[in-house]
Amino acid sequence: MxxxxxxxxxxxxxxxxxxxxxxxxxxxxxxxxxxxxxxxxxxxxxxxxxxxxxxxxxxxxxxxxxxxxxxxxxxxxxxxxxxxxxxxxxxxxxxxxxxxxxxxxxxxxxxxxxxxxxxxxxxxxxxxxxxxxxxxxxxxxxxxxxxxxxxVRRRGRKHTVEQVAKSQVVLWDSRLLSARKHFDKSLRFFRHPTRPDYENAVKEAVCAVEAAGKALFPMAKASTLGDLVKWLGSTTEISVPKAVCQTLNGVYAFRSGGDGVGHGGANGGKATLEVTEYLLAVCASQIIYFADLANSMEVDVAF
Known part of the structure; x- marks a missing residue:
């Protein structure tokens, strides 16, 4: 980038x-x-x-x-x-x-x-x-x-660029095809030089996290990211700190309640440039974290 x-x-x-x-x-x-x-x-x-x-x-x-x-x-x-x-x-x-x-x-x-x-x-x-x-x-x-x-593309801050680049490596796992498509769409919405679409950039980034989690932890039988977070917080198979679960819930809540982001949300805050870039970096980090968790469970994830 x-x-x-x-x-x-x-x-x-x-x-x-x-x-x-x-x-x-x-x-x-x-x-x-x-x-x-x-x-x-x-x-x-x-x-x-x-x-x-x-x-x-x-x-x-x-x-x-x-x-x-x-x-x-x-x-x-x-x-x-x-x-x-x-x-x-x-x-x-x-x-x-x-x-x-x-x-x-x-x-x-x-x-x-x-x-x-x-x-x-x-x-x-x-x-x-x-x-x-x-x-x-x-x-x-x-x-x-x-x-x-x-x-010409929107460039983003150094940290965002680095985290996105790392997540792209993880997303080349064949099981994460759906997640990769969502994240690629998010980047296209964010990087558009004249008509960036921050609401859709956020939505697709969070969808990428959800798709990655569902693919890497099929045993959770989760239909949404919210369901997956509940499973991560209660399962004995792996240990996920409550604070991390709250972070995951936070991006899902903004995906659901952010102004114009998803589900008709109108009171959850606006997807500004700054908010969108922050969430892109967070979502990229969460995808990497999911892959690390899957590795700790001896799931074969390609890097």
Whole structure:
């Protein structure tokens, strides 16, 4: 989910605070413009006409004809690109970042004296460089998104990312197929760059916990997560602290009573960004805990 390179110093020094959501601020637009200048100087992009045309297409601006061999036309393309970067809606700029990575780079090479084509910089290497620089820009600007696998996604806090990654390993047990599907849906709802659905993200995350528990402890004969928690609190086969059972009951209660989350709940509290991210991390931890409990009962769970 995150870049393999460490965050820049400015991001590390800020510490943990609210990330910039539903926006692409002026400073980030300036940073993106600097990246475009860099890419054109490196010849990873042919020239400004390509950039201006793509920005105009994404913004549905008027079509402008440019000539790459005409200096005034190139200058006009540069001006038009800068203007488009300033005026595009924030979500369209994230669209442009994906297009910049996925469609605009062109391989650099030449034909030698023997008629063979020599690749100097491959398209894949260019895309790796662009992805790294976009991710760095997002971190420098404290945006609530990351650029990974060619896609803009909501990134989440470090702890959430780590717990989700660990749970993904556990969820590859063949018996946890249903739980994995629920958790994957939860992440898609949470990570959507322009229309995150926090209520459904919470619902699917808790459904993943329920599905995992029912699959790993069939002897409980539970039909709901609530039934499973009652069994965990009373069985002599394993020992689960009462406080942990209360935590499990807590996420199930929010799943049932949270505003718009499930069962028509309207008085259990709103699924905000902060609440949703907290519950994602908690649900991921609970899935891992269930797997550990199953292992302690000598159930063969793949990690």
């Amino acid at each position: 995150t870049s393999s390179s460490p965050p820049p110093f400015s991001a590390r020094a800020r510490g943990q605070h609210r990330q910039i959501d539903a926006d692409f601020p002026t400073s980030a637009r300036s940073g993106l413009l600097h990246l475009l200048f860099d890419l054109i100087e490196r010849r990873y992009l042919p020239d400004w006409t390509v950039v201006a045309r793509e920005l105009h297409r994404i913004g549905r601006f008027s079509v402008v004809e440019y000539s790459s061999s005409h200096v005034p036309s190139l200058k006009q393309a540069t001006v038009d690109a800068e203007s488009a970067l300033e005026s595009l809606a924030w979500e369209k700029l994230y669209d442009f970042c994906e297009r910049l990575h996925g469609h605009l780079p062109q391989e650099i090479g030449y034909e030698d004296n023997y008629g063979s084509y020599i690749v100097q910089v491959s398209r894949g290497d260019m895309q790796t460089y662009i992805a790294t620089e976009l991710q760095r820009l997002f971190l420098e600007e404290d945006l609530a998104y990351e650029f990974t696998e060619g896609t």
